[in-house]
Each structure stands twice: as C-alpha cells, then as structure tokens.
Amino acid sequence: MSDTEDSEVEAIREQKRQELVEAATGSDAPDEPIHVEDEAHFEELLETHDVVLVDFYADWCGPCDMLEPIVEDVAAESDAAVAKLDIDALQRVAQSYGVRSVPTLIVFADGEQAEQMVGVQQKGAIMNLLERVA
CATH class of the missing domain: 1.20.5 (Single alpha-helices involved in coiled-coils or other helix-helix interfaces)
Structure with a gap:
C-alpha cells in the first residue's frame, strides 16, 4: 500500500x-444546545439521551440571554444532551412541566423529570446538578 x-x-x-x-x-x-422544534422532537430527545438538560427560555427574557452562554458551555463540557425550548413557541410543553417563569432548567433522566432550577444559574451549579443526576 x-x-x-x-x-x-x-x-x-x-x-x-x-x-x-x-x-x-x-x-x-452533541457539543452544543439542540433547539427543540416541536413536541415530537422534544419527546424524541428524551427517549434518545439518558440525561437531558432543558433550558426553557423566551426571546424577550433578559435573564435567558444571560444564561445562554452558560448553557452553551455546559453543552460543550457535559455528557448530558442540552436542549433549548422556546416557551412561546411550545406553550403546551412548558405548561405540562409547570414552567411559570423563565429561565427554568429541568433535568430529565431516563425520560423522567429529575431536577428543576429557576433563574440564572452558575455553570458550576448546573454541572454539579448533572453529576448528581447522572
């Protein structure tokens, strides 16, 4: 050869x-957040990945903008899948998980809701949460 x-x-x-x-x-x-397109896509993400961190956000939300680079870092450094879900586009999904304010982070393990955090969080707190759930 x-x-x-x-x-x-x-x-x-x-x-x-x-x-x-x-x-x-x-x-x-993936090494970057996945933007949830619709309910079926959301369900597929929960079925496909063992641990999923979902960032429930809104485009008009200032704190959501502050959290975005942190969520991107978590996606790059974590073994969990990270998803971003626009509460205005997918209101029914947000309501079904009791999301009343944004940003809200919900961690799913094996398709089931495991943990929830409301408000802007530090990267270390999010990573610790994912380690506890994994």
Whole structure:
C-alpha cells in the first residue's frame, strides 16, 4: 500500500475507534444546545439521551440571554444532551412541566423529570446538578 492509502486506512480506523468509545461511554450528546422544534422532537430527545438538560427560555427574557452562554458551555463540557425550548413557541410543553417563569432548567433522566432550577444559574451549579443526576 502507498503512504496515502495507509493514512486513509488509519483515519478510518481512528474514526471507528472514536465511535466505539462514544458508544461505550454513552457520550453521544452533541457539543452544543439542540433547539427543540416541536413536541415530537422534544419527546424524541428524551427517549434518545439518558440525561437531558432543558433550558426553557423566551426571546424577550433578559435573564435567558444571560444564561445562554452558560448553557452553551455546559453543552460543550457535559455528557448530558442540552436542549433549548422556546416557551412561546411550545406553550403546551412548558405548561405540562409547570414552567411559570423563565429561565427554568429541568433535568430529565431516563425520560423522567429529575431536577428543576429557576433563574440564572452558575455553570458550576448546573454541572454539579448533572453529576448528581447522572
């Protein structure tokens, strides 16, 4: 085999190794927040991922804007899937979980609501919460 073929084969092997490691650790969560499109998408996220942190927010909410970069950091550093759910677009979902103010963070474990935090939170508090639930 030529050097080019060897490097292509090695790249494929490395990709497969990475996929196996992710499958073994359950770390299939994306590195950035997932924007929930509709109720079906929300349910799919809860079924697909073991732990899901959902940021219930509104575009007009100042504290939600303050929390956004923190939520992005948590998504990048955590094994949990992180979702953003617009309460104006998906009012029925927000109401079904008792969301009365924004921002509200709800952690789901195995599809069930496990923890809830209301208001702007520090990254460390969110990460600690996810570690307790996981």
